[in-house]
Amino acid sequence: MVEDQKSSFERSFVDDNIHAAIRDGLTSFRDAFHVTCRSSDQPHNQCGQCKACIVDTHIHAAKEWWLQSGDLMKRRFLLALISRLKADMLNHLSQILRPFVDAKDYTYTRNKFETSRQSSTDNLNMMDDSDPVKRQEEAMKLIVWFNHEDKYSQGSFILAVLQWCESYLIFTIALNILSLQDLDSEDEDHKSDLNNNSRLGISSVLSNPSSLSLIQPSMPILKRPKTTTSSSSMRQKSAVSFASSTGNIIDSDTEQPAPSKRHPKYKDYIRQLPIYLAKLILCMLDTKSLDRCKHVSTYWKKLATEVEDEATMTKMLYDDMMLLQSSATLQCNPVFARDTLVPVPDLFRINANERPSPRKKALTDKNISTWNQIYEANSIPTRLVLMEERNIYCGPYNVLLLKDDSDRRRVVHMSGENIVAITSRDGRVRLIDMQSAQERPMVLVGHAASVHCIVVQEEKKRVFTGSYDLTVRCWNLETGRCIKLYHGHDRTVTCLAVSIDLIAAGGNDNLCLVWRYKYNRPWRTYKHKHPVSAVAITDETTLSGDIQGKVKVWHNPTGTLIKSVKHRLAITSVKLDKWHVASSSHDYYASVWTSQGALNTPLCTFRHPKEVLCMEFLFLRLLTGCGDGKIRIWSVLSGLCLRVMRGNSVSDPVTSLIATANRVLINTLSSLLLMNFEPITYDYTLEEDSAPAAIAVSPPLLSTSAIKRKRS
Structure with a gap:
């Protein structure tokens, strides 16, 4: 028991x-x-x-x-x-x-x-x-x-x-x-x-x-x-x-019997390395190769997953830093302007297959040196060109309300000081006077369907429109009649750009067509694999972007492709100057690229809280209209945000943005605003862009009797 x-x-x-x-x-x-x-x-x-x-x-x-x-x-x-x-x-x-x-x-x-x-x-x-x-x-x-x-x-x-x-x-x-x-x-x-x-x-x-x-x-x-x-x-x-x-x-x-000792045919050197070295090797692979590594073994799969997670976290931190940069504006001087030397690819040395020689004297401007480092990292020889930069639209302004109704299909444009052209789904083009904010009695009628894009040439008294009826029309501002009709697209015309006597239009037929003003047939035909959503044109260059994020740069005299760059989502706007290309996309980024050479890396990128819907590129400054209802002014050389302005009081997305000398036209879902900036005389003698010193206020002058009363 x-x-x-x-x-x-x-x-x-x-x-x-x-x-x-x-x-x-x-x-x-x-x-x-x-x-x-x-x-x-x-x-x-x-x-x-x-x-x-x-x-x-x-x-x-x-x-x-x-x-x-x-x-x-x-x-x-x-x-x-x-x-x-x-x-x-x-x-x-x-x-x-x-x-x-x-x-x-x-x-x-x-x-x-x-x-x-x-x-x-x-x-x-x-x-x-x-x-x-x-x-x-x-x-x-x-x-x-x-x-x-x-x-x-x-x-x-x-x-x-x-x-x-x-x-x-x-x-x-x-x-x-x-x-x-x-x-x-x-x-x-x-x-x-x-x-x-x-x-x-x-x-x-x-x-x-x-x-x-x-x-x-x-x-x-x-x-x-x-x-x-x-x-x-x-x-x-x-x-x-x-x-x-x-x-x-x-x-x-x-x-x-004692088992025979077998030596493995292959050695797993990744397993024998410390984890931080193994991850450093795997992070050099592209996405497809990293996915293949997951099928090697359980250990490789764990390492590859950790590398992907770390890359995602790094990108999130980088995006958060850029968002903080866009919300914290720099105190800039509104009269700052200067002529600066900017590095651009040297095409003559590239064609001659010459290696870039080290510069004897380093550039003193840290902003320019950043661009130069990008070129040197990609072994691209450069030369310096003189460009002008200004702190545009950083001074005081007043706002004029042109339209106060909600319209998602509203399309607007202006190019001068007197007229704003506005159109919508009814296919009619109306003109608004900037001084009185009233519509003019003349209405441009002729399209068989809704108008999707419009461009005004006020100095030449012309208006160009692209429509759902597959045509591009030219109107006379004085008579209101259609004076030119351009054919060539098989589907809807979605975007339009005009430079002097060259007209570029993109459509849902995956084509970007270029006409000369006097001829109705297309002069150049540029092809994409997807519908074209944005175009820009100069005498020598045409820029086109599609809904899959690809931007192509074309040479007008020869009709050849110069280069192409890529965003992750649809392109919303493209702009260019003689040396650079600017693009905005639904992927929350606006980027500046070089228009020459084979470099496909952006010189600078600007992160936004929401998709970037419109953009202007002037004097090395980038104006962006965002889906959060704000307009931001960026310096493309330093990458800093100079100013943030609200497009409206209800934070509706800024769908289009047109800038002239001292005016900015802002189109949102609920209103149409015109910002009138005070004329500024720019100071080209300033060495740095810094906030002006506070002006010391002198005491008011007192009369003799007032001085005696103060002493007594």
Whole structure:
């Protein structure tokens, strides 16, 4: 009866400790429970016969062995214990170790792991070992005992041993356990058939101590077995070599031949590198190559996923920094202007295949030097051209309300000081006087469908319109009659641009057509793969952008493609000067590119909170209208935001933006505004663009009687 009570007490004691120490997990290895013996006579006693006493005896023996063994033997001893754990015990132990592996301290430990230093430590410890044969025999006895014990004994022993481990040993064991679990999950169908065979393969390192010295200490801590074999055999290969030599002792009835040692055909050098170096290599790959790396192995997949996450976080941080830059405006001087030297690609040296020679004198302007660094990084020779920059539209202004009704189809344009042309879905063009903000009685009628784009040439008394009826028409501002009709598009005309006597129009037929004013047939035909959404034109160059984000630069005299650049989403507006191209897109960016050479990298980009719907490019300043209802003025040389203005009081998106000398026409969904800026005389003698010093206010002049009253 007493023995039955004692056995039932021991079973309940075993279950309690298993649940408390293994299934519930440990907060730290210091909290691992101590094996104690409990009898019916005394609460704490050492009987030497129960399981608790036997485990405690082996723990003390293992402690003595641990203090006298080297690091390499400790690591192999631990791997031998892990390879002999039951599957459920392995799962419980992995739950305990997983939080420690995921912590930043272990990641830092592995990243900063020095192989040479560790190998030298291992060699030193092996040399300090007085009797390696005796140490191996003691380890073999412990492993033989451990292999025949139940869950309670194995759990108590392995947790006690883990308390003596240093951080890198704990990381090694945890990584081995997690890899064994991954291998078991990949071969779940063959697990039951091969589970017994996985523990029978044994080497002879313990019986032959000299073989231990042949093992290079600089070998990887954990080798990933080949995926062509079963998970059970993989667990055998990843176990400790000297510990598996006890197979003849464990299974003395059947003799198993020693497995032949196989060398892998290929080496995984990424696994042998520290994590930060492996990630640095993978981050140099493009997106498609990085996706292919995920199919190499589980380890590669984890590294590739982390590289993608880090790249995403870096881009998010960069976007947030650019958003903060767009919200914090620079205090600029509204009268600042200067003639500056700007680097542009040297086409003569590029055609001659000459290498760029180092400049004798570096540019003093840090903004210009930034552009020069971009050219030098791409091995593009440059030359300096003189360009004018001004702080346009940075002075005081007043607002004139031209329209106060909501119209999503409204299209407007102006080019002079007197007339604003406005049209909508009804296909009629109306003219508004800027001085009185009243509509003129003359209405331009003739299109068979809605008008999608309009351009005014006030100095030549002409208005050009593009419509859903596939035509481009030219109107006389004085008579209101259609004087020219241009054909060529097969689908809707979506965008229009005019330069003196050249007319460029883009449509949904994936074409950009260029006409000369006197001729009705197209002079140049430029093709896209998608509908054209924005065009701009000068005498020598035509610029076209489509709904897939591609911008193409064409040479008008020859009709050839000069270059093409790419946004991620649809192009909303394109502008150009003699040397540069500006583009805005639905991807929240406005970019400035060089119009010459093969450089496809933007010289500067400007991040916005929402999509950029319209844009103007004047005097090295970029005006952008955003979906958040604000207008921003940027310096393309420094990349700084000079001014932020509200397009309306309700923050409706700014759908179009037209700028002239001292006026800016702003079209939103709910209103049409005209900003009239005060005329400014620019100062070209200023060296830097900084806010003007506060003007000291002189005290008012007092009369003689007032001075006497103040003194009295």
